[in-house]
Amino acid sequence: MSQEYHIGEALFQPAEHHDSFEKLWEMKWKLPCTMGVYPFMFGCIQDFQPVVDNIIRKGLREPYNWDEYASCFFPKAEELAAIADAAAAAGEQDKAAEYYLRSSAVYRIARFPAPRSEKQRDAWRAGKAVFYKGAALLPFPIREERIPHVHGNAKEGDVIPVNYLVPPAASAEKPAPLVLIFTGLDGYRTDLAVWQRGWLDNGVATMVAEIPGTGDSPADPRDPTSPDRQWSSVLDWLDKRPEIDSTRIVVWGFSTGGYYSLRAGHTHAQRLLGIVSQGGGCHHMFDRDWLERVNKLEYPFDLANTLAYKFGYTDLESFILEAPKFSLLGDGTLDKFRCTNVLLINGEGDEVFPIDDQYVALEHGWPKMSRTVLNRKHMGEPEAFFIIIQWIYQLFGMNADVSEQMRKMPSKMKY
Incomplete structure (x- = not known):
């Protein structure tokens, strides 16, 4: 927990000091696949790579256009959900649960910190759907x-x-x-x-x-x-x-x-x-x-x-x-x-x-x-x-x- 906290502390410095996702990516070598850092629960760092690359490529900065910001997350979230669907169909319950929850983590950051635009509200709805699919497959649903x-x-x-x-x-x-x-x-x-x-x-x-x-x-x-x-x-x-x-x-x-x-x-x-x-x-x-x-x-x-x-x-x-x-x-x-x-x-x-x-x-x-x-x-x-x-x-x-x-x-x- 201590190591994870200090990573999180570095990510969430005052807004004028950096753009959150650029700072996240500067530190990617420190972050394991298993993430306990709020707000990336259930997430894997590699799931966010294409998202962050897209945000940096587009040059998004505060104040964000929240629809444009949220849209950067959907392709990866949908990809993870599709992998989960295939695993569920094949009877691979553990794999399906993991990928549904990983998808929910990507949708979470899409609507973060609050769903203030229509695309962010879509992310909240989609994130709930994949979360409950994954949570239903846990050992204790x-x-x-x-x-x-x-x-x-x-x-x-x-x-x-x-x-x-x-x-x-x-x-x-x-x-x-x-x-x-x-x-x-x-x-x-x-x-x-x-x-x-x-x-x-x-x-x-x-x-x-x-x-x-x-x-x-x-x-x-x-x-x-x-x-x-x-x-x-x-x-x-x-x-x-x-x-x-x-x-x-x-x-x-x-x-x-x-x-x-x-x-x-x-x-x-x-x-x-x-x-x-x-x-x-x-x-x-x-x-x-x-x-x-x-x-x-x-x-x-x-x-x-x-x-x-x-x-x-x-x-x-x-x-x-x-x-x-x-x-x-x-x-x-x-x-x-x-x-x-x-x-x-x-x-x-x-x-x-x-x-x-x-x-x-x-x-x-x-x-x-x-x-x-x-x-x-x-x-x-x-x-x-x-x-x-x-x-x-x-x-x-x-x-x-x-x-x-x-x-x-x-x-x-x-x-």
Whole structure:
């Protein structure tokens, strides 16, 4: 993990320092076929060679034409999917699974960081299709559940699609605890599936759900209270699952998902054993001063504009004007609700969401647990993962090997 992290850190330097794909290719000799570097999960470096060559040949630069950018990925993604189809027809299940998932990785980067154009939306749809084909062929298949959004309002969709994976031994007599993963700004349920097998092997069920404004979340992204309705629908559904111990549900929110997990830890405190906010903000992430500068910091794309899109705004200025309504301090969430067990964790040098927000959360409301990872940026990786998993083990009363679980996260390619 350490080696992979440092490679990823070099790839994702401030946007003005390089073009992401040119820098990626300068470092190709350091990258193995097996990739654990976010956001290339399930990917192989050689699958991206023709894509990167095409991007460089065309001289694409920010600000991207997103349709043109996404189009560069489709030929390789389609080629990989065709190999998977042929393998599936020949009964070569392992090979088919691998190539479907590799195809999904290429489609993922085509729609990254958010599907803002029609071609990127095509990539999201195609990526989902090949992901679920491949995930269905895994030793422990990951399938989509479509949860009725019973608490949604007239502006919202009526279904919440999620990934759901339960240990085979889980039953009404011996229900499993569950880690409910909240996705981030750019990582959707098909991407964070990399975490699910490791938890299953330790007897823990997992669900991966997308936050408002991302993936297929039906919640109104411009309504600060819409996540409360979405999580109520999800938790109601879980309450009815005999194989799940609904008294032992922990939410783990990644990045922007950490904002939503911190909110859920207050609004749904009685229904959750604990929450982790990894790299999440709560207040200053919505400040004008931060949003006007963050495009040139750690994130490799236009972060502020992507956030504006995610929260349902067509332009950055409109988002900046209304962004304070999402503050968990400004709307009273941090002070008016007693929270469940909370772990706040981030890198001290986070340039995606200000580390100041971690202290805002600590200074208001019910006491919380916090850990700052020194000399790391957004989310405090990789050390934060070990801290978080051990903390969840303790909440569940488990005795397991964190290192062994972490070794199962990177995809291992055979073909």
